[in-house]
Amino acid sequence: MKELRLMKGNEAFAEAAIRAGADGYFGYPITPQSEVMEYLMAQKTEERTGMVTLQAESEIAAINMVYGGACCGKRVLTSSSSPGISLKQEGISYIAGAELPCVILNCVRGGPGLGTIQPSQSDYFQSTKGGGHGDYRLIVLAPASVQEMADFASLGFDLAFKYRNPVLILADGAIGQVMEKVELQPQQPRLTMDEIKKNTPWATVGRANGRERNFVTSLDLDSLRMEKHNHDLQAKYRQIEENEMRYEALQCDDADYIFVAYGTSSRLCQKAIQLAREEGIKVGLLRPITLFPFPKKPLEDLSKRVKGMLVVELSMGQMIEDVRLSVHDKIKVEHFGRAGGMIPSPHDIVDALKKQIIGG
């Protein structure tokens, strides 16, 4: 039977994480995502499924708890918002370097610095281009609804374990705070120690039964080996690009123009499409669901038959760089966005389309 609930995005994510069989959540409060830990604590996860929920002393500690738990083959996660995610970058780099699975939610707020507590999409560069030090990539999922906040918790764990790679869920304050109907999946059992030993033989869970010791590290002082490790990581990222690119195309078939937008911006664009089409402007939406891997090919294909693209972001223009790279400058690509927590109206978006793309 379907289980439907009315929930905030942050709560749906937390509930879905419990149901995905998560073993541990480690976090530090920050607006606009504090509901995640509040919800987990209220749920008494330890009693409900045996899942550990712990409030750490900082985001640095929280991500390193995730690192420690991930070393043990456990399904562990953390959540934060922009300033806290900046603090986590050291740990994320170690986790990526050591090739460990985990899920990280960033409920983005406006920056730079302490910025604002209002929604934003200004952490795109940080999320998709590395963020911390070293050559690494995260798998980045961009939810556009409360439903996807829930769905991506379990998808995130699946992808993280499939590729032994951290998965970042790049939401924003609006998706985290809005209440919508959500269909929840049934409870998945947490992995047993035997399953962990079988599925993740590299896990540091004690070297029982005479096996050799396991150690998890991101360090290798031998440069040749370290270079090879980097090549192996890149090969994995190429494989992820080949297999895991996800996007949604809305009304693109007859479109002369395309909005490119993810998350909250894509919701605004849906309304803008309707308004524009009422005026006879044929516009569609390409919504990247994975920001890494980025939907380069679908954008390139579209660029062969549309006249222009408007990239709508709650930022001063970050994803637009990837869109431009994807279409090789063959058509006009412009950016429209608001920053600092401001959200444009669908009318503003249609006006921008007319001014910057159609008339420009």
Place this chain on the structure above:
Amino acid sequence: MAEFKTNPEIVKPENLVYKRTEMLTPATMHYCPGCGHGTTHRIIMEVIEEMGVAADTVGIAPVGCSVLAYDYMNIDMQEAAHGRAPALATAVKRLMPEKFVFTYQGDGDLAAIGTAETIHACNRGENITIIFVNNGIYGMTGGQMAPTTLENMKASTCPYGRDIATMGSPLKITELIAQLPGTMYVTRQAVHTPAAVRSTKKAIRKAFENQKLKKGLSFVEVVSNCNSGWKMTPRQANEWMVQNMFPYFPLGDIKVNE
């Protein structure tokens, strides 16, 4: 040169008085001769062997001279970021409460960059063991000032000696940690003499046994020399340690809760 012949009596098993524990890998340690890290590694591993818990122990290595501890310790290990070992250990123990979990950390790692992680793991009373090797200097990076560098002691970033007015006093973090209700056993030891080694081993054993009691964190500081960082011979370094480090960092139990 006269040929050296081994007395066949010596190699008889019944005459064995000392052997390398199987809990250390055969890898050649990179530590400087006379450094306390190697000895401390060995006694931790002997304790794990004697307790028979090798298959149930997870260790966390720091960033510092002992960054490669996982190359030597023949158990499951994780390599933390600088200062973060207590955070990793917290999660490991919470997620697998039946395991023995310990961190191994230097003074820069534990008492500078990782102060928050250390204090809070102690304050939460995590049921883990922290082994803290205090050599008063940053060994790995070439002898810079540490939080535990003594007053007027020279280091590469305080070449005229540590000046309390501008650089603060050497941090007695172990005394600070003993104040926290979350800790049940806090002790300061050394490894420069056979007697000190025996005492430290006893302390480490107790610190590991305590994990079964689930009554809080056990913390073992080992005051050690860093002869290359201090620019002394191993012997001079140990003498200097006894004369200068021990008065400021006195050996012995600081807190023992039963």
